Amino acid sequence: MxxxxxxxxxxxxxxxxxxxxAAVHGIAVTAVEVQETQRRNAQERITRSIHKGIERGKIKDASAESILDRILWSGDLDAAAPAADFVIExxxxxxxxxLDLFRRLDELCRPETxxxxxxxxxSLTLIAGATQRPGQVVGMHFFNPVPVMAPVEIVRGLQTSDDTMATTKTLAERMGKRAFGVNDSPGFAVNRILMPLLNEAFFTLQEGVADAETIDALMKLGCNHPMGPLELADFIGLDICLSILQVLFRETGDPKFRPCTLLVRMVNAGRLGRKSGHGFYSY
Ligand SMILES: NC(=O)c1ccc[n+]([C@@H]2O[C@H](COP(=O)([O-])OP(=O)(O)OC[C@H]3O[C@@H](n4cnc5c(N)ncnc54)[C@H](O)[C@@H]3O)[C@@H](O)[C@H]2O)c1
Incomplete structure (x- = not known):
């Protein structure tokens, strides 16, 4: 397709x-967001990033205008969905x-989308179950920041078809990414490994073994990680880390995934990391 x-x-x-x-790689995109301020922030961020990419020679053979013209901004899913060939939620x-959104998309989108x-x-198998097209539901797990990070986990739910996997891999590659097929399982391949590591760093801080700077410096210098675990958690978003750990814990029942109470308290306090200005560090 x-x-x-x-x-x-x-x-x-x-x-x-x-x-x-997507826009940089020549694909026409419609962007739907419920919060007006988030939509404006995204527009500003993308515009800045594209201008910077052109200045630095990372984006070639295209003007910022021609790239930005490929993006249509909308607040109206009902109007946007019928034209879509492929949806990324x-x-x-x-x-x-x-689940609510996929039920709606299933009604609004064309049958082949x-x-x-x-x-x-x-779980992609769970999400697919909210639709009447489970063969055409797939995971496309990008990494943050998307313009910089190369891989995408293409997640095969129990009923995802071979055609859907192939089309999704081709799309990821058109977007300049490296596509890796993985099977649906809590946390897929990367987060089931990464999240327990970050969670253990939260426990290490909570138990007063060392302060945040020391934990991060040791992991960077001692394990050759480009970012320390607390710095990385702030970058991902502490609410996102908590949600992922809760899913891993609930779906596996394995206590190794229980979210550290320090993380829960920070999210309850609205300290979500970089995006809120405060997390383990201040920004
Ligand atoms: N942050 C990361 O590092 C990271 C990495 C890989 C995957 N993810 C996943 O990507 C997804 C988004 O994460 P994020 O970090 O961008 O979150 P975010 O909080 O920055 O953004 C989510 C956006 O969705 C909007 N939204 C909520 N409900 C909506 C709806 N019904 N229709 C339209 N817009 C709606 C919100 O207003 C918000 O702007 C999550 O599923 C997350 O697990 C996050």
């Missing part, structure tokens, strides 16, 4: 990055919200 019209829903941290890479990591989710942890 040739993808002409991409629909991206949610223009936060991830949605904005996905819209940007990038809304908040809450299972009920995603593929519905994908950028979820970090919600």
């Amino acid at each position: 040739d993808i002409q019209n991409l629909l991206v829903i949610g223009t936060g941290t991830m949605g904005a990055g996905i819209i940007e890479v 990038a809304i908040s990591e809450r299972t009920e919200l995603k 593929i519905l994908s989710s950028n979820t970090s942890s919600v």
